[in-house]
Amino acid sequence: MREPLISARGVTVRFGGLIAVNGVDLDVHPGELVGVIGPNGAGKTTFFHALSGVLAPTGGRLLVAGEDLTGRAAHEFANHGVARTFQTPRVFRDMSAGDNVRFGLAFAGRKRRHARDAFDNPAAILGLLGLGNAAAVPAGGLTPARQRLLEIGMALATRPRVLLLDEVAAGLTHAEVDTTAQLIRRVRDELGLAVIWIEHAVRVLMNYVERVAVLHQGEKIADGDPRKVAKDPAVVEAYLGEELPA
């Protein structure tokens, strides 16, 4: 078994009396495309915050390529190759799209110069994302859908080995989702990334990922083949009795 690129071992995140993430284990290997789903409030984004170092977990451990990064600052996660997007796109609004991508290249991307060089300049990255003509546009002026793409570009600029995508499909048409998903798969294939993809729109995700984990009230209640997970009684119950599409 290959060693996981990113590994959460019993990760717990508490806010005072509220336990947002409760003892979640997750191993993701190079080249895996794992979806994370769960009803609202399941703790998915909080889990991502822990995985990217934005929040320090209250319990458990986080390993990136075997190295224990628990409790370290977010920039150290980035320097070890963990890149992420946010639920609501967080781009540097007053900088051009090109400069936004350059930012990632200038910092974590520079530290990780040794990593694969397939996309190592702003033009290549923007081109990949279909934003080639928007290089000089202030990021705040892009549509939300394009800002989401830009965020993926910013993430790629840091030469990651793990990509955390938080609801990249929200608000997109079927066609747009398909394009985005193909893009993600391509990037995963070419760079051998481990990709973890949170999606609220379950239908969307199930078609594109090879493996899915389900969070419910902070705990992982299922993890495996999408079709099997869709029929798992615990998962069905969590989604209020609706059977999930396979």
Place this chain on the structure above:
Amino acid sequence: MTFWIELVATGLITGGIYALVALGLNLQYGLMRVMNISHGEFLMLGAYLTWLAHTVFGFDPVAFLPVVAILLFILGLAVYRLCFQRIVRTSPSVEVIEARSLLIGFGLMYLVQNAAYLAWGADMRGYSYLSDPVQIAGARFAGNSLLAFGFAMVASLAMLALLRWTMLGKAVRAMMQSPAGAQLVGIDTRVLHPAVFGLGLALAGVAGALLSMLYEITPGMGEPYTVTALIVITLGGLGSAAGCLAGGLLLGLVEAFGMHFTSPSLKMLLSYGVFIGVLLARPKGLFAR
């Protein structure tokens, strides 16, 4: 033994004032993320108004307290409307509200302080009020100190009661926890924000009025209290009124004892030391669960 009682009392009296000033800032910052760095200047205004009322018109300072409160409440409504409302409503994020309101507060500080200098000059002013000593349990206190402490406690406890048991108080606490939720159930920020801001300034004004009974006043007297208020808020936890009260009293005691054992000039160093210590050890406040 009486010496220690007097030392504790001094600490508590100062602390009571701190609590009152901090309560106002806590409400403003906790609710609207407006860090009014000129908060202390309104304490100063309260002091000067009381001094004026007493020395020029012969009002009893205690009887004048509610007047100070009302005057400063109204002033607070005006200040909010003119200076802060636009920022709170139109800023794209909380960080921007903080940054901009800080700068506005900074400008306001210069405005108010220098207006006071212009109006009343830089000399210290004061009046004597109930300064005859009172004996309690063998220890001696100035009558006005006890009075100031008493009123500070009454005002603080009244605020706590207001926050806990009245509709207004519940609305404020709801807003602090979840602005979106609160608005959904119909709490109108257009009314609540100015009202809370006014309330904050009223508390500062009352604190200033109490201080004018004890000490001499100058236009520059308010500045240190703004910093102290922030330290108290940190000690007690942002958004917690009870924490403010406890934190204020605690800080007063720490200062009183600290100054006794080291030197009065090191008061600020002590407060800062406490501040940094709390931030490092218990950033959510001493009383957070």
Place this chain on the structure above:
Amino acid sequence: MSAELRRILVLLVAASTALATLPWLASDFMLSLALTCLLYVGLAVSWSMFSGATNYLSLATSAFFGIGAYVTAWGYESLPYAVVVLLGGLVAAAFAALVGAAVLHLRGAYFAVLTFGLGELVRHAITYAEKTYAKTVGRVIADPPESIDVYLTVLLLAFLAVAVCAMVRASRFGLALAGIGADEERAQTLGVNTRRTKILAFALAAFFAGALGAAMAVRWTYIEPASVFNPFIGFQTVLIAMIGGAQTLIGPIASAVIFSVMTEMLRLQFPYAYLIALGVLLILLVLYLPGGMASLFRRAWKPNA
């Protein structure tokens, strides 16, 4: 080095060389005015380098200035002028690094209020130390340097401040600062060590404030805490930078010149009214023109958050 940066530096050297000839061409009054302008150019530009970029409002300029002044007060007897100026900057920078390490992880509002209190804090501490250990209230600067030397030193410091600021803005370090100002958490997730970057920038800005304080201290023959830790210096610095446009290079420079001239003319006549007007000006500015005057001149650039 980019073409734009080179252009700026060339311009800077030219301007500074021209200004260096002033002592032989201008009257004493003009020289004094120029000195004040240069002081505030140095203070405002170095302040914007940190606070303008990161949006961490530092109100500690007076504290750093005063620290520098006291380094001169203590060291002038035994060390050459140039050395105390350098030392003043270094001590202020070290102090800033210490304070920064303790408080820069706080949210902006806390940071601002804390730096605000620093001036008072340092003033009290030095007053206490002087009274207890040196048994004195103030110090006398006997045999101060020639005004020409003071002028040239301040000119050099202002030049350095602007040059360093320009270089920072064009560098990765400046990009990191801009990222911190735009979205600090986001910058962190892209690999910026925000803590270290902030502390460094804060210390760098403090260096200039301290060096300028050390340089200007000799203009007072009698140095005592109350005069040297003057909060107005900090206020004026912030005001100048904000009015000019704290995210630009030229904004604070132009603004510093205008304001120094105005202050020189009006402050002594109407000290309080002038300060009231400044307060009102700052409020109006933040409410209606948060990007400062410079934002009026920029091309269709979205108003900065």
